[in-house]
Amino acid sequence: xxxxxxxxVISGAGALGPFGLGVDLLRQGMLAGRPALSGGCxxxxxxxxxxxxxxAQSWRRLDRASRMAALAASEALVSAGLDGGSLGGRYxxxxxxxxxxxxxxxxxxxxxxxGFLSTLFREGPEAVSPMDFPFTVQxxxxxxxxxxxxxxxxxxxxxxxxxxxxxxxxTAATLVREGHAEAVLAGGVDAHAGPIEAAWERWGIRARGxxxxxxxPFDRRRHGFAPGEGSYVLLLEDAGxxxxxxxxxxxxIAGSAAAHAPGPAHGWPxxxxxxxxxxxxxxxxAALAPGAIGCVVASAxxxxxxxxxxxxxxxxxLGPDLARLPVTxxxxxxxxxxxASACAALVAAIALRDGLVxxxxxxxxxxxxxxxxxxxxxxxxxxxxxxxxxxxxxGGTCQxxxxxxxxx
Numbered sequence: 001x002x003x004x005x006x007x008x009v010i011s012g013a014g015a016l017g018p019f020g021l022g023v024d025l026l027r028q029g030m031l032a033g034r035p036a037l038s039g040g041c042x043x044x045x046x047x048x049x050x051x052x053x054x055x056a057q058s059w060r061r062l063d064r065a066s067r068m069a070a071l072a073a074s075e076a077l078v079s080a081g082l083d084g085g086s087l088g089g090r091y092x093x094x095x096x097x098x099x100x101x102x103x104x105x106x107x108x109x110x111x112x113x114x115g116f117l118s119t120l121f122r123e124g125p126e127a128v129s130p131m132d133f134p135f136t137v138q139x140x141x142x143x144x145x146x147x148x149x150x151x152x153x154x155x156x157x158x159x160x161x162x163x164x165x166x167x168x169x170x171t172a173a174t175l176v177r178e179g180h181a182e183a184v185l186a187g188g189v190d191a192h193a194g195p196i197e198a199a200w201e202r203w204g205i206r207a208r209g210x211x212x213x214x215x216x217p218f219d220r221r222r223h224g225f226a227p228g229e230g231s232y233v234l235l236l237e238d239a240g241x242x243x244x245x246x247x248x249x250x251x252x253i254a255g256s257a258a259a260h261a262p263g264p265a266h267g268w269p270x271x272x273x274x275x276x277x278x279x280x281x282x283x284x285x286a287a288l289a290p291g292a293i294g295c296v297v298a299s300a301x302x303x304x305x306x307x308x309x310x311x312x313x314x315x316x317x318l319g320p321d322l323a324r325l326p327v328t329x330x331x332x333x334x335x336x337x338x339x340a341s342a343c344a345a346l347v348a349a350i351a352l353r354d355g356l357v358x359x360x361x362x363x364x365x366x367x368x369x370x371x372x373x374x375x376x377x378x379x380x381x382x383x384x385x386x387x388x389x390x391x392x393x394x395g396g397t398c399q400x401x402x403x404x405x406x407x408x
Contacts, residue, residue: 003240008173009249009406010234010349011242012080014072014187017230017334017343018043021052021071023079026232026334026343027350031379033359035226035332037211043228043335044192054148061131062144065108068231069141069189070148073101076185077149080235081247098182100153102172103142103189103233104164106338106393108157110193112136141189141231153181161393162299163258164188165232165342166401170256172236182241187233187346188339197227203266205303216332216362217300218307218374225301228335232342234349239406249406251349254386255286259398266394268306272313275398279317279390282400286386290321293402294384295357295375297344299392301331302362310392311370326382328375332361341391341399348387348403356381 015022018036019029029036036043049067051059053074059067082099113136119128134140139157146155154175158168165188172186200206207214207224215221242249259278261269269275283290296314300307314322330343351357356379363376384405391399 003238005239006177007239008176008236008253009239009242010251010253011237011247011249012076012235013250013346013349014075014079014233015346016045016068016072017232018045018228022075030330030333030347030358031356033361033377035211035214035216035361036334037214037226039210041207041209041211041214041226042192043226045230058148063112063135063140065189065191066135066141066144068191069103069145072187072231072233073145073149073185076233076235081245082235096150096152098153099151100155100175100181100184101142101145101151102156102158102168102175102184102186104158104160104168104338104342105138105141105189106159106161106164107190107193107196108141109136109138110195111191114195145185153184160397160399161395162336162338163341163391163393163397163399164338165340166345166389166391166399167258169234169342169345170258170399170401173253173256176236176238183235183237185233186236187231188342189231190229190337190339192227192229200227207302214362215302215364216360217302217329218360218366218370218372219302219363220365220367222302222304222307225303225331225336228337228340230334230339232339232346234346251352251403252406253401254404255282255402257281257285257400261396261398263396268303268309268394269392269396269398270309272316275313275392276316278398278400279313279388282402286402286404288386288402290318292386293325293388294382294386295326295328295351297348297387297389298327298329299341299390300329301336306392308370310390311372315371323373325373326357326375326380327372328357329360332363344389344391345401348389352384352387352403352405355383
């Protein structure tokens, strides 16, 4: 029987990112307030990426993004108490039918496609491997998660640039709420892709110099984002189902909304009214006033224009309540990617659970023109009842999500 309120909860999570494999490592890194950057001013997952619970034969054929997603998804299932037991990590029958996968990405398939085409054009069709072709599409990681874990619920891939991961979580919550699945693995995955990063370099929007020169979101001297990669996956399920099996939810998906704020095709949103409208609508769907929000996990990524735009958007949507709200961002720590917005939702759920708002990594000298109470240097304790998560993407994508504490 479904929960009569239609509530959807987060009952597990998995993470593989620059801090390593596991939600605990992500939590420790975020609370430490340090950017997980390499010498090239980017945040990378350390290679090799081992198979974990998966058979080596299956693992060898996977591309990098699919490996990241599979490990994060597996951890999310285990942490939720849904690890497949004696099935060797796979599900059979009704158990597998009840669980879906929705992943957001902005880069999956790009690196495999670039390599495939390069070999094809340089060496001819005889040189390319048909085993590589399935990974040249953006839905490969989500599909591989379902295949490897034996899940036969809905399988979707969301591509909404930097907001992809958060949009996937919002979409998955709708699938559960409307009864299309009892549970859904939802989040994001991205792997570094040369063609995308070359474009960022040409447009002059990524951070330059070494990791030591990086300044984080909201910093007065910020000069561009650090490219990131990783996979962050939540297990969403119907609250009634979670209650019946004795799960302990981390948070409730209380409300979400999306909008398009017109802007350049490869530039940040520029229409404040649309972006603020998404924030207000998410709060309305959660039946919360701005004064009820405990903190904001922002989309800011150290881009001068994006951070300033988001500050104005928050002010427009939240009014005078913004002055008392602690604001943080994950992107100074894990870098910018479509998956980073899913990381923001995971960090928000951890903050609700632990009562700690992590600092903005790389924030040394807050920009006073933004007028925000940014958390820096150390985590800020507090009893949080709700968290507002925001995601903004190039081309005008806006996605907002409200998380609340689960009932006692």
